[in-house]
Amino acid sequence: MADASPQDGGYNYAYLDEQTKRMIRRAILKAVAVPGYQVPFGGREMPLPYGWGTGGIQVTAAIIGRDDTLKVIDQGADDTTNAVSIRRFFAKVAGVATTTRTEEATVIQTRHRVPETPLRDGQILVFQVPIPEPLRMLEPRETETRTLHALAEYGVMQVSLYESIARHGRISKAYNYPVLVNGRYIMSPSPIPKFDNPKLDRSPALQLYGAGREKRIYAVPPYTPVKSLDFEDHPFEIEQWSECCALCGSSDSFLDEMIVDDSGQRLFVCSDTDYCERRQAAAEAAE
Amino acid sequence: MSPLLSARGITRYFGDRIACRDVDFDLWPGEVLGVVGESGSGKTTLLNCLAGRLAPDAGAVTYDSMAYGPVEVHALSEARRRLLSRTEWGFVSQDPREGLRMGVSAGANIGERLMAVGARHYGDIRHTALDWLERVEIARDRLDDRPSAYSGGMRQRLQIARNLVSSPRLVFMDEPTGGLDVSVQARILDLLRGLVNTLHLSAVLVTHDLGVARLLTHRLMVMQGGAVVEHGLTDQVLDDPRHAYTQMLVASILPV
Numbered sequence: 001m002a003d004a005s006p007q008d009g010g011y012n013y014a015y016l017d018e019q020t021k022r023m024i025r026r027a028i029l030k031a032v033a034v035p036g037y038q039v040p041f042g043g044r045e046m047p048l049p050y051g052w053g054t055g056g057i058q059v060t061a062a063i064i065g066r067d068d069t070l071k072v073i074d075q076g077a078d079d080t081t082n083a084v085s086i087r088r089f090f091a092k093v094a095g096v097a098t099t100t101r102t103e104e105a106t107v108i109q110t111r112h113r114v115p116e117t118p119l120r121d122g123q124i125l126v127f128q129v130p131i132p133e134p135l136r137m138l139e140p141r142e143t144e145t146r147t148l149h150a151l152a153e154y155g156v157m158q159v160s161l162y163e164s165i166a167r168h169g170r171i172s173k174a175y176n177y178p179v180l181v182n183g184r185y186i187m188s189p190s191p192i193p194k195f196d197n198p199k200l201d202r203s204p205a206l207q208l209y210g211a212g213r214e215k216r217i218y219a220v221p222p223y224t225p226v227k228s229l230d231f232e233d234h235p236f237e238i239e240q241w242s243e244c245c246a247l248c249g250s251s252d253s254f255l256d257e258m259i260v261d262d263s264g265q266r267l268f269v270c271s272d273t274d275y276c277e278r279r280q281a282a283a284e285a286a287e
Numbered sequence: 288m289s290p291l292l293s294a295r296g297i298t299r300y301f302g303d304r305i306a307c308r309d310v311d312f313d314l315w316p317g318e319v320l321g322v323v324g325e326s327g328s329g330k331t332t333l334l335n336c337l338a339g340r341l342a343p344d345a346g347a348v349t350y351d352s353m354a355y356g357p358v359e360v361h362a363l364s365e366a367r368r369r370l371l372s373r374t375e376w377g378f379v380s381q382d383p384r385e386g387l388r389m390g391v392s393a394g395a396n397i398g399e400r401l402m403a404v405g406a407r408h409y410g411d412i413r414h415t416a417l418d419w420l421e422r423v424e425i426a427r428d429r430l431d432d433r434p435s436a437y438s439g440g441m442r443q444r445l446q447i448a449r450n451l452v453s454s455p456r457l458v459f460m461d462e463p464t465g466g467l468d469v470s471v472q473a474r475i476l477d478l479l480r481g482l483v484n485t486l487h488l489s490a491v492l493v494t495h496d497l498g499v500a501r502l503l504t505h506r507l508m509v510m511q512g513g514a515v516v517e518h519g520l521t522d523q524v525l526d527d528p529r530h531a532y533t534q535m536l537v538a539s540i541l542p543v
């Protein structure tokens with residue numbers, strides 16, 4: 001593995017040096033062993049700014065091999081700047097094949113979405129995480145949040161949900177919706193819409209979460225229960241739309257609302273571009 | 288009957304300075320113990336040592352727990368101590384901002400302890416919170432207001448409700464009426480006296496106000512320079528003070 005990539009002799013395979021990758025792999029192993037627990041790691045400077053996916057990119061660099069196929073999505077789309085640059089980065093420094101098709105990929109790095117196409121055994125989903133600590137907005141002290149995790153003292157999280165119902169009549173949190181992993185640790189699922197939370201539960205794919213600025217890695221191993229927090233009389237619910245996708249007609253995917261002209265015309269389209277294009281192609285083929 | 292809380296030789300230094308020294312006492316079930324003394328006499332340090340918030344440099348605190356039997360507070364694991372302090376104990380601070388979550392509504396403040404021990408039914412939690420709001424004489428329609436919209440006296444009453452909702456057996460109070468005006472003080476004292484009687488609470492009450500001590504406490508400890516200088520029934524200590532310092536304290540109450 002230590003040889004330089006063919007395209008660019010200046011860098012080690014997958015950009016990071018071998019010792020760093022070993023360190024990150026150790027953190028990943030620990031994270032997988034303790035689902036939902038945030039493992040600190042020595043985050044490195046990456047050639048992109050914090051907030052653009054430095055955590056996810058380090059995790060991907062540590063796990064990617066020559067025969068992997070990489071897919072990168074940003075808000076569900078394969079063609080946004082962030083997704084394109086990260087995909088090109090790994091094509092260059094690791095020489096891996098890239099794809100936009102969810103079922104062809106072995107490693108999927110994502111920001112803000114879980115693909116609509118169901119994942120399968122052997123796939124790895126790498127999340128970019130801005131704020132790994134789910135209790136951060138409720139308890140500013142890092143020493144205290146670690147204690148709360150250690151003692152599984154999660155009353156304060158429930159207090160925030162109570163407060164949301166008291167103020168808005170329902171749990172208004174729509175993204176980064178807190179989950180309980182394997183009945184033990186409360187985890188931030190990164191800013192995915194709560195629509196995607198059910199996909200995390202007992203997923204056949206391995207989920208890895210990397211936070212570059214805060215230097216934390218956590219994981220959900222395949223088939224691990226992931227429960228979205230709620231109240232008995234206010235159960236967890238996902239978003240629903242009255243429309244269906246204007247392009248592919250899907251009624252069960254996550255829709256983005258777009259304003260298409262100056263008179264306020266609105267359009268709802270799938271946020272997962274791969275899913276949407278494949279459905280359109282299938283519809284055309286059927287005609 | 289065994290004492291609910293007993294302290295033996297509690298000593299705490301801050302660097303070279305002695306904050307409290309060799310404090311011994313027993314607190315019996317249903318009893319309210321007052322700790323009086325001037326500022327800096329070690330009252331609050333003693334209270335923090337008793338409540339497990341501060342480790343004493345010497346001495347031991349034994350609490351007769353409902354769940355585990357007699358336990359030494361500072362030898363318990365942190366997990367158990369924290370569990371104890373949010374189920375069997377309460378702690379009312381002088382500054383309600385320390386004891387309350389100022390960013391969430393009164394209902395959430397009262398419900399926090401319930402949710403911490405596993406309550407997951409919104410309607411039930413809210414119902415209990417309303418009930419407690421009434422018991423501490425706050426209007427029902429203030430349930431969804433944040434404590435920052437409350438007056439000082441209401442915040443203090445909310446803090447009391449938040450602590451008592453889990454039906455603790457022992458409540459630590461640090462100057463619960465400090466910083467409030469006299470009429471509000473009187474209402475809170477009335478309320479506390481009523482609650483202590485109806486709920487059969489035991490309490491350790493730290494105050495510098497001898498009037499508060501007279502009204503609420505059964506027994507009194509007088510502290511000076513970190514040591515207990517006099518200890519006895521409240522009426523006895525206040526009517527017939529023996530130690531020169533206590534005599535000075537009693538004599539310095541302003542006549543109205």
